[in-house]
Amino acid sequence: MSVQRRDYGDLLVLMALACFTLWYLMDAISVSSQVQNLLLILPLSVLVLAIIALEFVLRLKHGTLFRASDEEEPLYRTLPVVGLFAVYVLSLETLGFDIATVAFIALFLVLKGERNWLLLAGFSVAFGLGTAFFFSQMLPYPMTLLLLPS
Amino acid sequence: MIDFDAVQQSMVLLFSSFDPWIVVVPGIVLGLIFGATPGLQISMAMAIFLPITMYMDFVQAMLFLTAIFTGGSFGAGIPAILMNIPGTSSAIATAFDGYPMARNGQHNQALGIALASSVIGVLMGYVILFIMIQPLSVMVLKLGPAEMFIVILWGMTLIASLKGEQVLKGLMVGFVGLLAGTIGFSEIGLARGTMGQTYLLDGIPVIPAMMGMFAASELFKLANKGFIVESEDSRKVRIGEILSGCKMAFRYPGVMLRGGLIGVFVGAVPGVGSSVSNLLSYVEAKRRDEDPESFGKGNPKGVVASESANSTSEAGSMATLLALGIPGGGATAVMLAAFAMHNITGGPQFIREQTDVVYAIIFANFAQVFLLIVVGLLFIPVLANIVKVPMRYLIPSVLVLAVMGSFGLTGNMTGPVTVLIFAVIGWILRHYGYSVPAAVIGLLLGSLAEKSLLHSYQISGGDFTYLFGRPVALGILALLLLSLFGQPLMNRFKAYRAARA
Incomplete structure (x- = not known):
């Protein structure tokens, strides 16, 4: 007999969608309760909350409230990659687009098991500096760069 | 039915300089690469390269994006044939x-059949579009804001219903997307949901959000895969046999014509598009065949x-996008964003006032068909190797392009941060079986839906x-x-009838 793993994630997503809907409705009402302002937001929010409630009741009825995702890969296994991407995006202005990009690619390769150090360094430096240089030349806005000429 | 003055002007637009054509071959190649790589989507390619179109004129931008679309439609068939993916x-x-x-050793012929069928399919579709676009525009001119609003809701419903048993989840995220699409200043000048942040006054930056939801979130999902295709069993590709496969496709003109008609009409329905049309056409071909048992073998x-x-x-x-301004799926949603970037609103007025541009897009696609044959034959052997690129090299490269592209769109960190936030949202939604296209299309159409409803109210x-x-609205x-x-x-x-029988 197999014991099914409990997964609270889907329920949390459902709650997050409900919370966002409620918060947005409240915010819109606090700005103005005119019909023109709430014409779409109010009925749509009510509809979304009703659908969420229906989904909740149906899952409760079928005993699938804590059903695990159909995906084979659990979310936590991808977390390091998501975290690395978040650090990359948030460090762009501090480290500069050039250094941050080279570091991101190199760390990603290390994280995913690349042990050919020559290939790792060559690819991350060439691709990172190449794209940063290309975009800095193409875009009309100033890009933060530490190594390359801006 | 056909405006010949506009036809003439469209020729001037296309052939007065070589500029519009420069982007077509790169577009087809990009489409082939993204279409042929499982996990990468055509909409993803279009979203990533959308910022570049900001530096093109509108016709050139459309040629580039439709070239990606054309290349991708065929490219997607390559790994389906070679690896069953x-x-x-x-x-x-x-x-x-x-x-x-x-598996029967006919992979070259199968690739040739796919190439010929794709080429004829694109050609057939745009011929129908060329003939029908004027009557379609006259017809849709009769649509007011009330009809537009109901069409948006219908499109959302269809997109949300694609995942079969998860219709409620699709509707949920689609409608939440619609709500999120109204964040920022409304038509009557009130700012909602901005949390006091000035960069949200214009609403959520839709294109970076789309790049995050479509591209980055899908790549997160593939992060722990060593290769897109784990099998090392590489297959040789021979041009001669591919060409004989091309000829083979013409032995079945009836199947091709029926597939084309199903494709163009189902493709025009918002949210349904090619994901459903290929299945419908296959089912219909099997149902009508003398030997249905041979299908699948x-x-x-x-x-x-x-x-x-x-x-x-x-x-x-494209018909729905041009005539109604409603994207039928992910790829046309990106095209709608390109319309916005060039301050162009798709719809009846666009077709009436800029018929030459519409014809130019259609004619350019006729030419793309022939370029697809050449590029397809040249690139099939190369593309077969893309699936051998390790994911650890592919993922960071595409993520970097998405981040830099989004920075190029907003000119500040709002773009990259939006990509990050929506990548995480998309990743979680995908994991729990929510429809990401429904959420993205909702986000894209939110303000249009509110505007249409407000105008109907007024x-x-x-x-x-x-x-x-309003009978059309009721219909x-x-x-x-x-x-x-x-x-x-x-x-x-059916269950009731079966029970009674």
Whole structure:
């Protein structure tokens, strides 16, 4: 007999969608309760909350409230990659687009098991500096760069 | 039916300089690469390279994006045939018979059939679009804001219903997307949901959000895969046999024509598009065949049916985009964003006032068909190798392009941060089986839906009986209800009849 793993994630997503809907409705009402302002937001929010409630009741009825995702890969296994991407995006202005990009690619390769150090360094430096240089030349806005000429 | 003055002007637009054509071959190549790489989507390619179109004029931008679309439609069939892994959902049915053909040693022929069917499909679709675009624009001119609003809701419902048993989840995120799409200043000048942040006054930056949801979130999902295709069993590709496969496709003109018609009409329905048309065409080809049992075992007709339908869908979804300003799916949603970037609003007025531009897009696609043959034959051997690139190199490269591209769109860190936030949201939604396209299309159409509803309210003076005087609106509403409740009601009726029998 197999014991099914409990997964609270889907329920949390459902709650997050409900919370966002409620918060947005409240915010819109606090700005103005005119019909023109709430014409779409109010009925749509009510509809979304009703659908969420229906989904909740149906899952409760079928005993699938804590059903695990159909995906084979659990979310936590991808977390390091998501975290690395978040650090990359948030460090762009501090480290500069050039250094941050080279570091991101190199760390990603290390994280995913690349042990050919020559290939790792060559690819991350060439691709990172190449794209940063290309975009800095193409875009009309100033890009933060530490190594390359801006 | 055909405005010949506009035809002449469109020729001037296309052939007065070589500029519009410079981007076509790179577009087809990009489409082939993204379409042929399972996990990468055509919409993803278009979203990533969308910022570049900001530096092109509108016709050139459209040529570039439709070239990606055309290349991607065929590209998706390559891994479906060689590895039984459809590059995108539009090539699912291609794998049903393409892969058995490959296993029988006919992979070159199968690739040739797919190429010829795609080429004829695109050609057929745009010929129909060329003939029908004027009457279509006259017809849609009769649509007011009330009809537009119901069409948006219908499209959302269809997109949300794609995942079969998870309709509620699709509707949920689609409608939440619509709500999020109204964040920022409204039509009447009130700012909602901005949390005091000035960069949200214009709303959520839709294109970076789309890049995050479509591209980055899908790559997160693939992060722990060593290769897209783990098998090292590489297959040799021979041009001569591919060409004989091309000829083979013409042995089944009926299957091709039916697939094309299904593709163009199903493709025109918002949210349905090529993902469904290839399956419908395949089912229809099998149902009408003298030997339905041979399907799924390497019947070339299966490949013809699927590929002709998914390629024709491109023209179908372009019809909806041009005539109504409504994207039929992910790829046309990106095109709608390109329209916005060039301050162009798709719809009846656009077709009426800029018919030459519309014709230029259609004619350029006729030319793209021939370029697809050449590029397709040259790139098939190369593309077969893309699936051998380790994911650890592919993922960071595409993420970097998305981040830099989004920075280019907003000119500040709002773009990259939006990509990050929506990548995480998309990743979680995907993991728990929510429809990401429904959320993205909701986000994209939120403000348009609110504007249409507000205009209907102002025209009707708040009187809901106004709707009863608009038969088209009622008709679309009936279709909306039918797409929501039709199948469950039919199932119940069948069960009832079976119980009585």
